[in-house]
Amino acid sequence: MALTKILAVDDEPFNLEIIEEILEELDFELQVATSGPECLEMVEGYMPQVILLDVSMPQMNGYEVCKALKANPNTAHIIVMFVSARGTVEERMEGYSVGAEDYIVKPFGHDELKSKLKNLNQVLIEKQSLEKQVEDATSTAFNAMANSSEMGEIVNYVENIGFINEPEELGKALIDCLKSFDLQSNVEFRQGDEINHFALSGVCSPIVVELFEMLKNKGRLHEFSHRILVNYELISLLILNMPDHDPDKHGRIRDHVCFIVSVTEQQLRAIMTKKMLESQQAKLNAVASTVHSKFHGLISLLNENRQSNEKVFKQLQEELEERIPTMGLDEDQEVFIYKKVDETIQNSIAREESVKQVKAAFAEIEQHLSLLLKS
Template sequence: MSKQAYILAVDDEAMNREILREALEEEYVIECLADGPSCLAAVKERLPDLILLDVKMSPLTGLEVCRQLREDEDLPHIPIIFVSALGSLEERMAGYQAGGDDYLVKPFAIDELSSKIALLLEYSAQMQQLQQASREARHVAMTALTAAGEMGEILRFLQESLSCNDHRALADLLFATLDNLGLEGILRLGSAGTATFYNRTSIIHPLEKSVLGHCGTDQRVITFGKSAIFSSTQAMLFIRALPIEDEESYGRMKDMLAMLIMGVDARLVELQKSLHLAKREQALAQLLHSIEQTTAEIVASQAKVRNKIVMRFSQMIKEMEQAIDDTIGAGLSLEQEDCLMTIITKAEKDTIALISEEVDLERRLKQIVQGVRWQ
């Protein structure tokens, strides 16, 4: 083992302390103490790599010192070897129950002592490596779980945002997501000239609003201290405090917030398309209504004209028939009367045909209106 290993040797007999010093000082840094309280105080000052602990001491026995060390949750596990003249099974079990790692009976061989120390230090080093690996594995697992949970919040937002039909609903969903991520901020929707600001409450800090109001969208992420601004084409999110003390969490959170604001932007684009489509549908509905009204007016007007033409033409025929009978009928031959009536009848048929064309035009116009309505 490394010569830098630091060992505390605790024994109330000066000669035993000297034996331990001489046996170990060439290979280890060793400090010898005469009682238990001195050992407990020394551990607080400098953490030893291993403790050699006599059992029969006063005012604290080695067993009592060992138990106090094991009960101290602030201390890591320090390897402890009991060195005692008491070597029965009961005494060894008492040392084990107190928390000791090994037991050496006096008098002992120096080689045996050195071997136990070397093995226990190696075992301790291996245990520390395993514990460190375990801690790292737990950290990786917890980080993965945390990241999965955070990503789940982002995915949930993207899914639920599809049902947001206005800016207020979208902002509320965003703030609910920020709450679940343990973050706070304000949101700006729209361009700088027509921006609307949203907060979890109705109160918005004036300076935060001013910062967002004058911030451009040319930079996707702007950081200053714990705060950051995340921008997209039509949205901007100001986060008051990011976990900058945890570099891994900080980097992960920045990536997720950038994804979040892009999701907001995508939904805004869809809302604008829906609004534009709604306006077009409204305009089309108004146009159809106007066409229907105009068509109805044309139909009514044409009906009046037809009625007038028919009435006038019928009256004209009656007048002509009467005129023929009263005045010039006697001077006309039958052929002449038939010819005149043929002309009148043909004019009547031509007029009726023209009226029929107008009726067909009205029918076609109605069909066009009906077809547009069903599109």
């Protein structure tokens, strides 16, 4: 298990006792601090992987402590989960803007905290396994920026995504495109009830997922600190490192990002439409196959019935021709019997013409189905 060491910071001893009680049964090494300065003083010596940080504390509040942790290269990698009695969108955005990875609202239960730590443990595992890949990707991004223009990258991206037929491949292509601009990004795709997340680091942190959910219907563009969130109907994109040091570049990148997300959404719609049509085509093929089978079964039954009727009438004619002369009937009686038999045969022939019409109608229906399937 990647997560083994936790530091809990709260000025209320009772809150620390609750955390200790919840984590007692888990295999974590836990230390506590009762203030922000104490946390900063002991953190480098203890080096926890996760810090449970109270927001409201005297001397230094949680936001100030988190800023100090993230500003220190030796502690910037430590995952911070804010613990607060309030959980508004503004407070969560403030928490994320200073670098926190997650947020939990007091009072919380045993299962909620354990679930949060389980998610952070997964984030930590994936971050560790992808560290080298991220370093390589950063190096590749710098080389790409040196060898091609911003618009060239966008044109290449637009040309290439036209050949993509899977949402997951499209999400990775979007992350790679933004990586070529040296942008660290998180993406959410919404396809009906299915939601997928993509990130340069391989996984979106829980607080990013919560921000996507809270802000997806709150307007097209949100800018806070050096981050920008772009919302479309099916896609939300969060950029973590907008170039605030260069206002001109910041404006260009913002416009590029909005255009790239718009184009990506159109391709995602095309992929979803294609999959829907393929599903409908498969269902239509199945229906056509069933209809074809039923038609031919019915025609076979009609043919068998016709052949049976012919056999019966032929046998009847033969028996009448053999028996009538020996029955002692007068001529009128013989003529009457032959007339009735002939009328019956003619009625049968008329029904045979109806059968031919039914077959012709079936053939026409099959032809229409064939044309429909081809189109």
